Amino acid sequence: MDTDSGTGRARAVLTAGLRALGLALLALCGSLVLLVLTLVSLLLIPAGAGLITTPWVLAGVRAHADRRRLLAARWCGVRIPSAYRAVPAGAKPWTRTFRLLGDPAVRRDVRWLPVDAVAGFGTALVPAALVFCPLEGFALALGLWRVFTDGTYVGWWYGFVPVSGQGSASLAGLLGVALLVAAGFLTPALLRAHFLLTRAVLAPGRGELAERVRVLTQSRRDAVDASAAELRRIERDLHDGAQARLVAVGMDLGTVEALIERDPGKARELLARARRSSAEALGELRDLVRGVHPPVLAERGLGDAVRALALRSPVPTEVAVDIGGGRAAAPVESAAYFAVSEVLTNAVKHSGAGRIRVELRHREGMLRIAVTDDGGGGAVVGAGSGLSGVGRRLGTFDGVLAVSSPAGGPTVVTMEIPCVLS
Template sequence: MGSARGRIRSKFRAGGRAFVLSFESIAGSATLFVLWVLSVSFVPLGVGLVSTPWVTRLVRRHADRRRGLADAWSGIRIPVPYRPFPRDARPGLLGQAERTLLILRDPATWRDLRWLFLDMTAGYVLLVLAFGLLLYPVEGLVLAAGLWRVFEDDAYWYAFVPVDSQTTGLMAAALGVALFHLGLWASRPLLRLHFVLARASLAPAPGELSRRIDHLTETRHEAVDSAASELRRIERDLHDGAQARLVAMGMNLGAIEALVEKDPARAKQMLATARTSSAEALTELRDLVRGIHPPVLAERGLGDAVRALALRMPVASEVTVELPGRADAPVEAAAYFAVSEALTNAVKHSGADRVWVDLHHQEGRLRISVTDNGRGGALAGTGSGLSGVERRLGTFDGVLAVSSPVGGPTMVTMEIPCALS
């Protein structure tokens, strides 16, 4: 008995949810659809360059909310296939144009537009049916209870029943009861069908997912190769650096042991040399460890580690950090070395006298930008240091974008999907 009541409550709950969601569907989706179409139409006039990114953000939030409801109410998971939302690559109208172009090139943008149209039409109809079949029978019962008398002179149509007498009123009531039972049976499937329609509109095509999987597989292989190369570098540095110094120290100590009685002055001189060699070996080991995982990164987090890195740069630097927590250690390490490479490139190749670093976390992504006021012309092509950064970020499904017009400025933007603790 209790389970039957629970099923009935869940069916009424589905109807209530459909009723609430119908307002969001017809008002929210329709409004955003019109705003988006108008915004894109005004791109040639320049107004759309400013409004399109703003409207697109609203559309994506609206779609993400529907994804959340689909999962919570019907157990339907809808992928989130958006590319990282582009930031202004450069100031002024040209930067806005580049940003809008990147948004319009994202296939997910056009899927969102298709979903808005379907949501305010077919999706809205499904929601109305889900709660309407539960509400409409009330009218039939009211007609049978005596409201039909108002329409004695002119028949009132309840569905396909013309109500103008008590008999036809009772027929309307019977039809209402039948519709009510139909509504109890259909409310949950209709709500689920609404979310299935949303998934069909918003989910990426199978081919797009396959390309995504291929890309992730490729970046994983590159990460394995990069790790193997890094291990070989560490082994080489140890062999040629600290290990060689330690071996030389051992030989010196053996010679000192032989000379300590015969020639104390010479032994004392060799001891000073051994002390210097030990200090140099310790420095090399510290540098090697810092290259693997800087202690300040483990102890203080990414923000302070980047600040310390910027302080060692030979040019003026400004670091802005807005991170309410810490990412996983591998993500922090990848971000740290990516910033290090970008700063090194700025110092070596750009001719800049000032760099700006911005780190913040937004919409589930760690976003980093490194900007310099140098000569520009930087490329993230094969063989450059930035291509290595791109491979490192790709291990975590991150992306790198470079905006570097001739004459500058150069902005290197990096984004890594992650959560903060």
């Protein structure tokens, strides 16, 4: 039991160290590059070029910040609110640029970049160093000191220990042990401190309540607009499809009634056509119901509904589900299902992917969905893309959307929705 506990703790410390190292690289490279691109793009606004580049650069900044929000919630349980203002689809470059620059959440993202590149890098590097620097001390104690000195002079410093021979190298090894013990106690706390610093900059300040009310109002408006649009679509599909076919069936049956004695052959022909029309109308009604709320979703849950989507996809799609036997609330399942459907549709239409993988997991009150394709990349949130609609759909339930899609691929669309399973 003790051995298993020690092994588990060692694994947790190593995992925290690897995560901290990744965060340090992400802070130093990602935040620094995005900061430079943002400043250059803003300086180009008076020349006109910045009106084109700024929305794209700020979309990258937002994706970078959203990725950090997801990691904070997933790794340390630190929730960082996301409260971006919607930009009208099809807005002109001038309007789009200044709508983005007027968004307090976007301005916080930009202010966060230099903080993350300096303080964020430091707070991530320290726990990584606590985990991996002891390896150097152990290597020196085991004989690496001979590479740096022949024992007659100080050839290397390990922390505050001058290494000039086997004795001092052994002290370096003891210091490595002390650092490793400190890593066991401090690394998780330091990793959490990194995300708390991120939250301190990215989260809304004193106006958080007002901002939250505004976001909820916008989400409610989006939900109402989406419901109205869905109702109009249903009415249109019924009028143009099943309703027209059923009217034709009624007319054919009326003609059959008039011809059944005078021209039985013609009456049988019309009956056959009426039967085909009724079957087609039934198929259209089933498709319509499936578009409103798929029966497989209501009967068998989100996992099987997503598997059904994968079976209908023209691109080979693999699905991995780890949500236990519970069910989320029906509105959450519906939002997640249609979000996955939209992302899969985008991947099939635009990515040129040869394979797609969908992963669904539920951990610590969070439903996490990742859709990965091996296509050409270049997917962005905004500019009227389908992903913007997905983000608004998830926002109704306090969900977040993050997109990683470098040129050349792969594209990873990550969605998270807070929910409990019944």
